[in-house]
Amino acid sequence: MNVSTEHPIASIEEVKSQRSKRIGYFFYRVRKSPLTLLGASIILFMLCVMLFAPWLATHDPNAIDLMKRLQPPSAAHWFGTDEVGRDIYSRVVFGSQQSISVGFFVVGVAGVVGTLVGCFSGSVGGRIDGLIMRLTDTILSVPSLVLTMALAAALGASLFNAMLAITLVRIPYYVRLARGQALGIREMGYVKAARTFGASRWHIVRWHIVRNALPPVVVQATLDIGGTILVAAALGFIGLGAQQPTAEWGTMVATGRNYILDHWWYSLFPGLAILITSTSFNLFGDGIRDILDPKQRGK
Amino acid sequence: MDSRTVLSIKDLSIEFPLYEGTLKALNGVSLTVKQGEIVGIVGESGSGKSITAMMTMRLLGEGSYRVRTGSIDMLGVDILKASEKEICELRGGDVAMIFQEPMTALNPTRKVGKQMVDVIRRHQRVSKGQAEEIAAGLLSDMHFADPEDILARYPFELSGGMRQRVLIALAFSCNPKVIIADEPTTALDVTVQKQVLMLLKKMAAERKTAILFITHDMAVVSQFCDRVYVMYAGSLIESGSTRKVLHSPRHPYTRGLLAALPETAAPGTQLKSIPGSVPDLSKLPVGCAFQSRCSQSSEKCHQKPALAEAPQTDAHLCACWHPLTDLEAVA
Numbered sequence: 332m333n334v335s336t337e338h339p340i341a342s343i344e345e346v347k348s349q350r351s352k353r354i355g356y357f358f359y360r361v362r363k364s365p366l367t368l369l370g371a372s373i374i375l376f377m378l379c380v381m382l383f384a385p386w387l388a389t390h391d392p393n394a395i396d397l398m399k400r401l402q403p404p405s406a407a408h409w410f411g412t413d414e415v416g417r418d419i420y421s422r423v424v425f426g427s428q429q430s431i432s433v434g435f436f437v438v439g440v441a442g443v444v445g446t447l448v449g450c451f452s453g454s455v456g457g458r459i460d461g462l463i464m465r466l467t468d469t470i471l472s473v474p475s476l477v478l479t480m481a482l483a484a485a486l487g488a489s490l491f492n493a494m495l496a497i498t499l500v501r502i503p504y505y506v507r508l509a510r511g512q513a514l515g516i517r518e519m520g521y522v523k524a525a526r527t528f529g530a531s532r533w534h535i536v537r538w539h540i541v542r543n544a545l546p547p548v549v550v551q552a553t554l555d556i557g558g559t560i561l562v563a564a565a566l567g568f569i570g571l572g573a574q575q576p577t578a579e580w581g582t583m584v585a586t587g588r589n590y591i592l593d594h595w596w597y598s599l600f601p602g603l604a605i606l607i608t609s610t611s612f613n614l615f616g617d618g619i620r621d622i623l624d625p626k627q628r629g630k
Numbered sequence: 631m632d633s634r635t636v637l638s639i640k641d642l643s644i645e646f647p648l649y650e651g652t653l654k655a656l657n658g659v660s661l662t663v664k665q666g667e668i669v670g671i672v673g674e675s676g677s678g679k680s681i682t683a684m685m686t687m688r689l690l691g692e693g694s695y696r697v698r699t700g701s702i703d704m705l706g707v708d709i710l711k712a713s714e715k716e717i718c719e720l721r722g723g724d725v726a727m728i729f730q731e732p733m734t735a736l737n738p739t740r741k742v743g744k745q746m747v748d749v750i751r752r753h754q755r756v757s758k759g760q761a762e763e764i765a766a767g768l769l770s771d772m773h774f775a776d777p778e779d780i781l782a783r784y785p786f787e788l789s790g791g792m793r794q795r796v797l798i799a800l801a802f803s804c805n806p807k808v809i810i811a812d813e814p815t816t817a818l819d820v821t822v823q824k825q826v827l828m829l830l831k832k833m834a835a836e837r838k839t840a841i842l843f844i845t846h847d848m849a850v851v852s853q854f855c856d857r858v859y860v861m862y863a864g865s866l867i868e869s870g871s872t873r874k875v876l877h878s879p880r881h882p883y884t885r886g887l888l889a890a891l892p893e894t895a896a897p898g899t900q901l902k903s904i905p906g907s908v909p910d911l912s913k914l915p916v917g918c919a920f921q922s923r924c925s926q927s928s929e930k931c932h933q934k935p936a937l938a939e940a941p942q943t944d945a946h947l948c949a950c951w952h953p954l955t956d957l958e959a960v961a
Contacts, residue, residue: 520734527687527729528722528749528800538748542739 360622367618373611381427390418392425392578401594411596413586419597422578423604429490429579430608433563434556437498442552445505450540452506453513455532464510467503475500479562483571490573493566497559508551512544519543550620557612564605580605635703636808636840637663637686642700644681651912655681657864657919658699660937663808666838668831670851670872672887673861676908679844682861683812685709686842687725688717705807723753726801728830730813732794736785742796743781746803753804768799772829791822795829802833809834812844827854848891852876860884863909863919866937870946880948882924918950926952 361367380387389409396416404411410419452463470478482496516522522539566572567581575582580601587598639661646653656678663669671679684690686702688709702709705724707716721727729735737745746765747758756764762781769777772795785793794814801809811830815823831854834841843855851858851872858875860868860883868881879885886904888894895901906923915921917932924931930951937949 520729520731521737523689524727524729524735524797525737526689526721527727529718529720529752530722530748531718534748538740539737543737 357622361618364618364621366614367621370611370614370616370618373607374615377427377431377608377611380424381431384424384428388418388421388424390421392417392421393576394418401590401597403594404596410600411594413583413597414590419583419600422583423580423600425578426580426583426601426604427608429573429577430560430563430581430605433490433494433497434560434612436494437501437559437563438552438555441498441501441555442505442548445502446509446541446544446548448502449506449509449511450513450536450544453510454517454536454540460510463506467506470500470503471507476562476565480566480569480571483566488571488574490563490567490577490579493563493572497562497566501555501559504555505548505551508548509541509544512547513540516540516543546623550616550623553619554613554616557609557616560612561605561609634665635662636665636705637661637842638703639682639686640701640703642682642685642702643698644685645696645698646694647696648912653912654914655695655864655911656685657914659861659864659866660700661859661866661869663840663842665807665840666834668834668841668843668854668856670843670845670855670858671861672845672848672851672858674846674908676911677861678864679846679861680812683727683810683842683844686810687721687727688712689727722749722806723804724806725808725810726804726806728794728797728801728809728811728814730816732790732797732817735797736793738785740784741781742783742785742788746781746796746800749800750803764803765799768803769796771802771833772796772799791818791826794818794822794826798826798830798833802837802839805837806839809839809841810844811841813846814843815850816845816847823850830854848876848888849893860887863914864911865919865949867920867949868947869937874946880946880953881920881950882926882952882954883920885954886923926950926954928952 361371394417396412399408399412399416400414402408402412402416408418408420410423413419413422448463452460479496479500482499483493486492486496517535517540519539522535525535525539563572564579564581564584567579568585570582570585573579573582575586583601584598584605587594587601590597639659642656642659643654644656646655659678659682661669661671661682671682673679681690686704686709697710700710704720707720709717712720736742743762743765746768747761750756750761750764751758754761754764765781766777769780774780774792774795780788780792780796785796788796794817798814814830815826818826827850830841833839843851845851855872857870858872859866860875860881862883868875868879868884875884876888879888883904886902889902890904892901904923909915909919909922915932917934918924918927921927921931928951933951935949935951937947
């Protein structure tokens with residue numbers, strides 16, 4: 332029998348070097364896009380601030396010193412002090428822990444739950460799919476910020492409840508996204524082939540559908556972190572998020588509002604922190620989308 | 631049922647309820663496949679050959695079709711009545727399938743080895759390491775020079791012919807008794823097609839695996855199949871050994887198909903074709919589906935001819951009121 336045995340493709344070493352080239356290409360693209368790089372650097376900086384807050388802070392964020400209330404920025408208090416004499420710089424530094432972890436928690440939980448439910452829904456189809464879709468439609472029909480506020484208020488004002496509320500409202504977006512992907516993927520040859528090899532429904536969802544539905548979900552998640560930080564701050568601002576004395580940016584801006592005419596520094600610094608952090612996540616998310624999904628570029 | 635029969639379809643009629651009416655996809659299809667036999671189903675697009683293949687493993691979407699009559703017996707399991715669990719045990723175990731599009735039949739995000747190990751461990755109680763050894767052995771049977779290397783690759787790193795060989799290796803991974811091959815070589819170029827067919831035939835012969843081979847390519851049938859069924863508009867119209875059917879076709883449609891092969895035409899002459907086109911499956915004529923295109927048709931053709939033994943032959947069946955004789959066929 333005359334069957335060719337050589338294969339006209341690259342050796343495994345070449346492929347490995349190709350793979351490292353692809354990773355290299357990813358970093359090349361990040362470097363080529365200054366805004367993505369800027370976003371990434373700020374995120375990295377913020378993550379460091381969050382991790383090393385106890386060392387970076389100059390004061391105990393909750394130490395009250397009524398003798399030094401509402402002092403303007405100075406060498407002792409870089410961002411000034413608040414109405415009970417707490418150091419605003421230290422509170423902004425510790426506030427990063429609250430805000431950024433809310434962002435990651437919400438996106439993590441909503442992303443994982445949403446993707447699983449969406450992929451399941453899309454791949455089983457039929458009545459279960461219809462039911463899940465109508466449920467998401469119902470949630471999506473209410474403006475998301477209003478619903479988040481209502482939920483947070485109903486659950487009771489605390490940072491954890493605010494996180495829970497934001498997560499619940501974010502889940503349907505991921506369900507929709509993942510289901511759309513699953514609908515396309517379940518018609519692919521490898522899903523059909525997996526069925527002919529006797530694969531169970533769970534195996535198909537786990538190994539074939541979720542895996543291939545991930546790229547757009549990852550992009551969506553990166554973009555969502557910034558928005559989530561903003562929503563958490565907004566909830567804090569209207570008093571439905573973190574409560575005093577916890578150092579949280581939204582709550583600080585809200586309290587600072589009462590003193591804004593004479594003491595500009597109180598609201599300014601936590602506000603800037605919110606602005607910079609959520610913008611940098613958005614810049615980074617946009618960049619990631621351009622790299623992972625070139626078809627969407629420029630939209 | 632003969633103990634050597636692995637697949638037996640009896641009088642199977644399938645229809646698809648559509649908005650415009652009922653699409654009669656299969657009309658009284660009966661066929662058998664014996665152990666170790668390579669049986670071809672040949673027919674043009676829309677003749678029902680792929681539906682037949684899908685039905686043997688009940689892969690059509692539940693609820694999208696209706697079974698009017700008939701039964702399918704695959705290795706003693708009543709496919710139309712079995713539970714989903716029984717069918718899942720059968721799929722990939724005793725029965726495997728090879729598809730038309732090797733480019734999409736492997737998951738692009740997982741390594742070939744991982745996917746092969748999944749299938750092997752689905753049906754055999756072996757450890758991961760053992761499964762990898764089995765996979766490597768199968769790949770070297772498929773003439774891969776370096777099986778370990780292939781196992782560590784992602785599907786996009788392989789060519790179409792290589793992927794189809796991987797899929798054939800997968801199909802053989804649990805020593806199936808039957809393989810359903812639905813146009814496995816259609817997407818490949820001719821040289822790769824030959825290579826893949828030779829491997830498939832060799833593997834089947836070594837393991838005594840029966841193959842139900844679906845194709846539209848007469849040349850492939852003549853090289854590959856022991857027996858062949860010719861299908862037209864959802865019915866089987868002729869069956870018999872490959873040699874008999876291809877060398878002395880009895881049914882006017884089969885003869886028309888063979889006459890239309892470019893190889894038979896003299897250079898410079900126009901290629902022959904069968905006049906007319908395939909009837910709409912939702913508006914099939916009463917009687918023989920081929921009557922409107924047939925030069926032999928008569929009043930009698932308004933009744934449906936049964937698949938009956940052709941004159942002067944044994945085991946060469948033909949569903950026609952006016953079967954051709956050898957002399958006419960040769961002419």
